[in-house]
């Protein structure tokens with residue numbers, strides 16, 4: 001299968017391509033994806049720039065019809081597209097199907113929002129003057145997405161962009177072109193004017209800066225790594241461009257003595273290892289109080305040993321492979337670093353399966369303290385560390401002692417501690433007796449400190465980024 005770029009309503013090939021490899025079986029080449037150059041990126045930006053005014057003038061009904069149709073098709077094809085997702089990204093089949101369904105629900109949510117765009121009408125302090133505060137489209141929005149949620153993240157950026165009347169250029173991650181292609185193929189048949197949605201695949205370092213720097217692009221929404229996000233922020237700062245960044249996490253999960261052990265183990269197993277730990281909301285620091293520490297480590301280690309790791313497309317697999325060799329090597333090197341710094345590692349070895357892929361066992365590093373590199377830097381793999389603390393106050397202090405602030409969890413049956421943690425955890429999302437990862441699609445998503453920058457994504461809060469506010473004064 002060839003995954004072509006989609007520019008101004010036309011599928012466009014490139015002379016060079018990038019192979020799309022299945023991480024569960026490297027002999028399985030899913031297809032070849034376009035590798036755009038800067039000139040092709042410029043064509044897509046020009047097309048979006050020309051198309052933006054027409055879509056900005058579209059009615060809520062037109063927008064509803066497009067978004068609703070896309071949501072319906074995604075939901076109807078979730079098994080087929082979920083398989084493609086799991087094949088190219090490596091999360092398990094139920095996770096892949098669930099992600100496609102979520103993308104469909106996101107489109108349905110924003111279809112509804114097209115009909116609920118409101119403003120404010122206020123009395124002026126001046127006699128006879130009326131004031132209207134309304135939201136207008138921003139214009140052309142550049143969307144840069146990572147590989148770990150190949151369809152949900154493009155969906156949660158494209159759906160609100162179109163809902164609020166913008167044109168987009170999507171630059172998906174090189175490792176997962178199939179899902180971006182499938183999503184844009186559905187959008188290409190949904191009744192949009194040519195040029196409103198453009199797909200440009202290629203190396204981020206080559207074509208990404210073009211999108212970020214173009215004077216015809218009004219805003220950038222980026223999800224990815226901290227270094228890339230920081231570079232984009234500097235560039236957007238120079239160009240005074242509207243910006244939304246979602247980056248890393250080093251998410252704490254506090255387990256208190258009074259926690260229900262089963263709840264805590266299941267929340268930590270899910271939060272740390274599901275989706276192979278490749279979630280920015282993954283629980284990577286398990287902060288555990290003295291009285292439950294040993295029981296918790298024993299129970300979690302048993303649950304980890306029972307996890308079935310293997311080919312993402314096989315039945316009963318609980319953890320698929322790492323996304324590629326580079327990420328696997330990074331994970332293994334962090335395990336070495338943790339051991340050198342004095343941590344005690346169990347699991348984490350490379351695994352062989354019937355097909356050649358990037359398999360590793362989930363890893364737990366105990367006897368760590370919060371100053372070790374394993375607890376300061378995001379790994380983005382199936383590795384969690386345990387930090388033993390004396391009590392709740394120390395747990396909260398350690399949880400907040402990080403450069404990140406995306407998600408923070410606590411397992412406790414104490415209402416007093418849970419509600420204090422909800423108020424005082426310095427994170428954009430707080431979870432009580434639930435995994436740090438796994439969120440609803442109709443509420444805001446985002447963090448504090450080094451995790452996020454700019455307005456929140458998702459839910460009604462998405463309007464903040466995808467619209468600009470206009471205040472109109474009228475003397476009738």
Ligand code: ADP
Nearest residue numbers: 144145146171172173204205208209224225228
């Ligand atoms: P990861 O380590 O998860 O791949 P990256 O931040 O490298 O995270 O990638 C996230 C997205 O940013 C991808 O779509 C990638 O192609 C893109 N990207 C990489 N470098 C740049 C850049 N210099 N400018 C814009 N986008 C980039």
